[in-house]
Amino acid sequence: MNAESKYKKQDFVPDGAVKWCAGCGDFSILAQTQKVLAATGRSPDEFAFISGIGCSSRFPYYVNSYGYHTIHGRALAIATGTKIANPELSVWVAMGDGDGLAIGGNHFLHAVRRNLDMVVILMDNQIYGLTKGQFSPTSIRGQKTKTAPTGTMEDPIDPVALTLGLNGTFVARTTDRSMKQMSEILMRAYEHKGFSMVQILQNCPIFNDGAHDLATAKATRDDHTLVLEHGQKMIFGKDKDKAIVRDGFKPKVVNVADVNEAEILVHDEKDSGLGHFLAQMQGSDYPIPLGVFIERTAPTIDQEYRTSNDAEIERLGKGTLNNLLHQGETWKV
Amino acid sequence: MNAESKYKKQDFVPDGAVKWCAGCGDFSILAQTQKVLAATGRSPDEFAFISGIGCSSRFPYYVNSYGYHTIHGRALAIATGTKIANPELSVWVAMGDGDGLAIGGNHFLHAVRRNLDMVVILMDNQIYGLTKGQFSPTSIRGQKTKTAPTGTMEDPIDPVALTLGLNGTFVARTTDRSMKQMSEILMRAYEHKGFSMVQILQNCPIFNDGAHDLATAKATRDDHTLVLEHGQKMIFGKDKDKAIVRDGFKPKVVNVADVNEAEILVHDEKDSGLGHFLAQMQGSDYPIPLGVFIERTAPTIDQEYRTSNDAEIERLGKGTLNNLLHQGETWKV
């Protein structure tokens, strides 16, 4: 974070109205993002925001930088080209749960394993907003929507577990109501060299209101979320009375009072084994972990391309039109 | 396994030549599959083999049952329709690492989480065979191919870890040279109600010869693979001198002699936490685990559709043409 950034949030706010519904969780995500962008100290000219289609995918229109609102599900594939073509740009991808994980699932999978250096904001409202309320790959089993009148019959994808299964290098989750955590995570995602997947639980008051209430409502959030902090014990609950311990190869919720303090797990973002372990915290037996699951460094493909091209230029000399045309076996007539 | 099956392997061998290259690992996979099919005791008429495009995707032509050789990457999406339309069929999908995980990645992702009841044979030669030797999503980092003349720059996908990250219900790995293990796993995959993912390490002698030698060659395999057997200790090595223990949240290879026997992990297919844990065994620090990582039961989407339609028929009565046309608000003129 650049303490003396010469930019203000306002520098990242373009003209024109923001057209989300009143109360949409996307507003706060946009606001935090703009603040973080300003805080990076980089010129608004150096950012590229890319998205697919969805309510959330309108994001690029609302950030005063370079923006490309593309087609449904393809933002990551397009961003791959942009980043490899110009690794200097700070590339951000805004996506919905449908855009990113339904039609865009394949590109998600491959972008993660390539460790493209970009920030991915996954606005997860567990519903298709723009098309007016069909279930998405993150909708909970049994959710009734217009296309599942008797309830969905599929287990949701957990984007964190999926990204970890693909050995993602920066994996985090927060909510549209956790302003401070969100902006810290976004700044860290920006600073991370590699693919930074930030899942943000987002409320869609129109088609899936309250889907994340357990994690966001004042009354429930403390008992239903676990805030992961590097080096800190995994203790949660309104009264800090619950904790996570290891039960064989699975996490388990216990009362702090019932266990030996040493048994309580301590979060370590660098321990990918722990990250995988925590990813199992899905469903109603567990609190929802929020925070950074894992951060580790690994080669990014945009840099690898740069490096290998440079090595070839070094090895063979910079290619010219002339040696291109004349290489291989030639003969004169 | 039906001990007195009235079918023989030969019943599943159609007329016509098998057109793989001499020495291709697909031959043994085909042979074991045909044996297992015969052993199920079900009529060849009751199987549907579906594939995409690739050398491995020719599979359906070589099994004397119903077969559909479709388009690249789409076998699972097509099989989804087949299975939901007719849950009575035993549906098998044959796919290559490119077909299933490059272009077909999205359907893979969603088929796993829907827990479609089918057997998926992933013939993993870590290369594109049919198009003559480009890298695939399972090719190891740095592998030189025609499209990566200086070596690939991407981490491979581990299909086992990916499937586990999606909470797959049956996840196994074997090799084209492990006849006995392969046929046991295939039979169990057949018997499993749900999505059975069987990764088979397969040699392509033409474009990626020896890619799996560590796991398959007599000289190396004992030291480089770990055979997972339910209830058995994880001990491996030619001299049974190495073992797997837990090191924090990661597996670790030790000499049997150096540890307390109780520390050596015991495999438990029902422990999904252990499955996730073992999925971390990727790369040269570890032996390659072979066997069944996880088997657990969960609702399958084909049955869920069946059940929910039956419930609606029960609730509303079986729909007729007449009540279809007349429902809702009508008026007479």
Add this chain to the structure above:
Amino acid sequence: MNDTIKIQELDQVVIRFSGDSGDGMQLTGLQFTGASAVHGNDVVTLPDFPAEIRAPAGTISGISGFQVQFGSKKVNTPGDFPDVLVAMNPAGLLANIKDLKRDGFAIIDRDTFTAANIKKAGYAEEVDPLSPEASLHKKIIAAPITSQTMAALSDFEMDKKSKERCKNFFTLGILFWLYDLSPQYTTDWLKVKFGKKPILAEANIKTMTEGMLYAQNSGFFQSQYRVNSAPTVPGTYRSLTGNEAAGIGLVAAAHLAGLKLFLGSYPITPATTILEEVAKHKNHDVKAIQMEDEIAGICSSIGAAWAGDLAVTTTSGPGVALKGEAMGLAVITEIPLVIVNVQRGGPSTGLPTKTEQSDLLQAMYGRNGESPMPVIAAKSPADCFWQAIEACRLALKYMTPVMLLTDGYLGNGSESFRIPDESELPKLTHTMVSDPEGYFPYNRDPETLARGWVKPGTPGMRNRIGGLEKDALTGAVSHDPDNHDTMVRTRQKKIDNIANDIPDLEVLQSKDGNEVLVIGWGSTYGSIRNRVAKYQKQGKPVSHAHFTHISPFPKNTLEVLRKYKKLVVAEMNLGQLSKLLAAEFPVEVIPLTKIQGRPFTEEEIELVVDTLL
């Protein structure tokens, strides 16, 4: 009761409702439509959704619109320009006032015309929206709708917001009175709708009644109007949007064919509601599956068709672009499949909530290789029902994928649908075989050239098919050059032959000569038909022909085209049918094109046709 009020009879009326997404304009429009339809009018409607879910309230981009035309004879379209504009806020007025007919009037909610709202709507500063200049000298009835609603409900124990939400029923009351319609339809509907919250039913009924009284007593209206019932075929009717009609048609087709319906799809505007409609009918044992993307949508359907279901996939233009490769598989493996494209404005994401007919050539050619398939188009919301059945009929009889084109205008628009007797519905045949004797996968019926359909699981019929070229008889993979030539031509011939099995191209023939034939296809039907009917009334030599079947064209097409001196092809694209006609027939056509996200007005047709007379 004001005794001076008379009742005036009208042939037809167009009303446009306009307000914020939250104002319930769709609902108000549908209620009015229902009452009018039950009264016996012919009705056609068209909603106009904003592109954003809930764009900022009070702004033009947040406007949700609904238009209905009702008449004492067939109206065919929702009408070009409204006689009555209902504007629930300044933005609604500003956006629509220019469309209001000179002699029409607008009803507005005076209470919403605050300075803030007027500014938000985008009026220039200091402009009074109700001034003659701003309202383009059109008549405006400024009713205090919100405040009257609140007053009407003063005794109700409801919060303010809930009361305010009733205001559209006040408006509805005004209109019911004005057009002398019984509120019974809406009263019944409210009672069912709010069965569990009777207070809401009562509140809305009260508000509606007050609206009727207000209209009568306010002195704004000098007369009531009446649109007599239309002389329609007797029968039972219901109101359907094109997408509902298509969905029901598909379920019906499965019944008619004795098969199960499988719909593999992915949501996309404006096609989603077909999937939603079909999903309601699980008790018909339909499987309506929302897949992970469009490719999976069509592929799951292909898999289901292979397994023996009547399989369909529904989408809009960009989705069709994604399905091209899979369609090719259906073509070469010759399995029955219906692809429904509810077209929208393109290219790319384009104008998702607007209508267009620009996917015709994609329907014809959007696949690699020689990959022919029948293409048909529905011409009205209710016709979507019939063409859905027709698409299934062709797919099953000829073992082929079939493309059914509708569009946003048809899909979202509605009209009265006479419920047919089962006896009026076609029987659908299919080619399912189960006798192993002499069976080969590519054995063809000598007449239809269709191959036999075998359900996997059928004893003794095991076979393997795929996307590689196959032997003309056995279906085994074949790289033989002559065989490929034969197969390519056979697949084409199979589709061409369908011309023998479809209705002739019909003409609404002028008695006064063959000067001009106006040609259309799909959703332009209503506007063309209305304008041409007028020409014919005026004794002008203008006729109308409308294509439902485009691939193949009806057998008599050339014969029809040759009869007329001038052929005008009106379509909402840059001339795609024109191209197809010119490529296939030795005729010259005059394209009349419009790409504005909305259908032709009668005027726009005149502009071209008049010059040819």
Add this chain to the structure above:
Amino acid sequence: MNDTIKIQELDQVVIRFSGDSGDGMQLTGLQFTGASAVHGNDVVTLPDFPAEIRAPAGTISGISGFQVQFGSKKVNTPGDFPDVLVAMNPAGLLANIKDLKRDGFAIIDRDTFTAANIKKAGYAEEVDPLSPEASLHKKIIAAPITSQTMAALSDFEMDKKSKERCKNFFTLGILFWLYDLSPQYTTDWLKVKFGKKPILAEANIKTMTEGMLYAQNSGFFQSQYRVNSAPTVPGTYRSLTGNEAAGIGLVAAAHLAGLKLFLGSYPITPATTILEEVAKHKNHDVKAIQMEDEIAGICSSIGAAWAGDLAVTTTSGPGVALKGEAMGLAVITEIPLVIVNVQRGGPSTGLPTKTEQSDLLQAMYGRNGESPMPVIAAKSPADCFWQAIEACRLALKYMTPVMLLTDGYLGNGSESFRIPDESELPKLTHTMVSDPEGYFPYNRDPETLARGWVKPGTPGMRNRIGGLEKDALTGAVSHDPDNHDTMVRTRQKKIDNIANDIPDLEVLQSKDGNEVLVIGWGSTYGSIRNRVAKYQKQGKPVSHAHFTHISPFPKNTLEVLRKYKKLVVAEMNLGQLSKLLAAEFPVEVIPLTKIQGRPFTEEEIELVVDTLL
């Protein structure tokens, strides 16, 4: 030395090599071609790959073929029927003997004609393949190639298998002697190739030399032949397949435009080798990226184009079908992009290793909405170089995606390519802007109608674009109906206007009248040109016009078409260019179609044209 042997001069010769995938036929063919080209002949080649990687050895489905035509004047095609057939096993003989010219001869490896092999090849029982009946009374030279190879290498310390692998060089030796070609080219090549294993170089050279001696001494041949060098433009030459030429053309275009090349692709036969070619040139700072699928291929290129690279995607028909939606995005956001389609047999997976021209209409219309883009086609392997540059020129100058069509025949076939001087290459311009003054994203150049291209990162030029319809100037999302109409027509006009910037349609004009014009496009060039040239020599009124630019057509097209009484359109599909011409111009065309996975023979053209004379 046998003194009775004379040298006979020939104008051109066609040789077909045929053997198992493992027999090295491609290599043998390429070596012969190289020697002949260096000798100064004009050469055109065509490999014929089996559909399986290594189908069972010895069977017909495992046959790998390679054909070369070399001549003392421009040969244009790899030839219809071979003068010489080289068959390394019975399957190779059986598969090709019917194509061998009556007065040609086959050279076979006698040692492979064992009973087992003969059976595997598929000869009926008890048939002797070398009998006059089985060999259709054509001349067969049965050389003991394998055993002679083994004998020649008896002194070499190599295992048996490695020795056997040298046998194709024995064959090559026979042919070098027969056509009086110097073995120097191959000798040099072997020395480089086996620089690290000199024994292999020596063994192969020895075998080749023995083959030459054997040909001279065996008594099989009464004469040697000589094909004199062709009177070509002086210069430096190299041999290129169409895919290599396209790949190099793309890299060259980046140099010419001063941009970096980005190629996002996914492997697919027969296009993969373009990706492989481009990937070799990392020292030109090209980024050739194998993505996860075709959609990601084009999308990554769109992202790179947006970022300021010269971006390309390469594929074949089924891949194009997948890219349709993304192409639409490139159309509406008006970014430069080249899509190369190396066409193959369709529909669906079809015949992946065979050639076809059946994706033309898909190229024109395979996208939703009105989505026009330029379509151009290469006419020979070397022309792929030039058209790759032309495609880039149009894309960059007009800010549009451009479709370049080639096909398997061009992509895999090769010919001599005269390396142009840099001065012969066009300068490529682009529309990159960096001055914020008065900039709007959809500001257009008044002449080209191209909008300005802005690299993200450029100071002060921030803007946001996307796939929704946009305002004609600002590029902001616009739902305005009239604006949409304007934009749709403007995008079309921009493409139509390119007609002013492309070469006229040229005609190889008969001096003897305007009876017949044979029209072609793309890879049919060679066969049509050869046959029409013959007609003209015979004094027949037949001319030839060949389209490179199809969308838009050259400005003079109608003028040309009008001049001829009969227009024959020859294409490897069911008449796709015929349809486009008939749709656009008031002319009648006679389609001459063939869909057999291989080009027209001269005979097939005669069959139609003769009836018109």
